[in-house]
Amino acid sequence: MSKEEQLKLEHSTLMEQYKSARDEINSLLNASRQIVNLTLTVISLFLGISIFVEAKLPLAFLILPFFLYGLAWVQMRHILFVRRLSAYIAKAITPRIREILREISPQDPIDTEHILSWEGTWQSPGRRKGGILLLPVLGASYGLPLFTAVLSLIAYLFSVSAIPITGWILIGANLAAFSYSLILGFLVELRRFGQDLEPAK
Secondary structure (H helix, E strand, O other): OOHHHHHHHHHHHHHHHHHHHHHHHHHHHHHHHHHHHHHHHHHHHHHHHHHHHHHHOOOHHHHHHHHHHHHHHHHHHHHHHHHHHHHHHHHHHHHHHHHHHHHHOOOOOOOOOOOOOHHHHHOOOOOOOOHHHHHHHHOHHHHHHHHHHHHHHHHHHHHOOOOOHHHHHHHHHHHHHHHHHHHHHHHHHHOOOOOOOOOOO
């Protein structure tokens, strides 16, 4: 096999890996959109049965948020997986493809910097510009379930005259889960947490 044939074979293999990674990213984005739809469904149910829950079982207002925290965490998991796939494309696949294209035509060099440049350039692997002002917009996909969880907690406080010990325990657990989610969301969107995940060894 000639050097040119080897390069073409490697290029073909890398392009297949690139397509697989992009397909996986699209799959994760579609799953993320489904989570948003599920969140909106939960909010609708919450609004529909809130009067019944307030009268019969106000403690349910403290249990519902944990389901919403779970939805938020799934969204963050999708984001971290997308970041890992994007980093793989930008750091492993793209540089080698550009190198192969230059090696194939050394006598007539071409500009390859624009090839497969989405992950490395336009996705902005650094910190998000806009700072804290853009956090509600950037984190809306998992901010919505967190906001609904807060409303559920407030609804509980307004629905009871005295808080039992079980209520205090669940309130504490809610505050801990909410704080964790808020901090992680801040890191994910403003600090680009997960962008530089190291490959598994």
